Amino acid sequence: MPLTKQALQTKIHLIISVIIVIPISLVYGFNPASKFDIQLQTIDEHNFFKAIMGLYLGFAMLWILGIFKQHYFMIAVLTNMLFMLGLGVGRLLSISLDGTPTFGLLFGTFGELFLGCYGIWVLKIKNTNFAKK
Numbered sequence: 001m002p003l004t005k006q007a008l009q010t011k012i013h014l015i016i017s018v019i020i021v022i023p024i025s026l027v028y029g030f031n032p033a034s035k036f037d038i039q040l041q042t043i044d045e046h047n048f049f050k051a052i053m054g055l056y057l058g059f060a061m062l063w064i065l066g067i068f069k070q071h072y073f074m075i076a077v078l079t080n081m082l083f084m085l086g087l088g089v090g091r092l093l094s095i096s097l098d099g100t101p102t103f104g105l106l107f108g109t110f111g112e113l114f115l116g117c118y119g120i121w122v123l124k125i126k127n128t129n130f131a132k133k
């Protein structure tokens with residue numbers, strides 16, 4: 001099923017999110033020390049990061065459904081927007097309270113805020129188009 005220009009425009013942030021979130025979730029779940037300055041010491045810490053992995057993978061599955069099934073599109077956009085803005089705002093809070101993280105996390109903050117705002121834009125144009133019908 002080829003994506004039209006309009007469909008790509010309204011789904012690109014979901015596609016980008018899936019491409020980024022799935023690998024990051026696997027890093028969180030199985031080897032966070034490979035990408036972050038984190039040394040998990042206890043079973044509880046490992047459990048926490050695997051739960052984060054599951055949460056990320058669950059959302060990624062919903063976004064994949066939204067990409068391919070119109071019935072799930074609006075909930076995929078809404079959850080993606082909240083997920084990304086929640087992460088971005090949390091990181092901004094950390095930057096202001098804890099200091100500046102590594103470049104990768106700074107870049108991630110920008111990306112999360114951008115994708116979240118893109119979701120707001122998609123919801124706005126979809127609701128405008130819906131109101132015109």
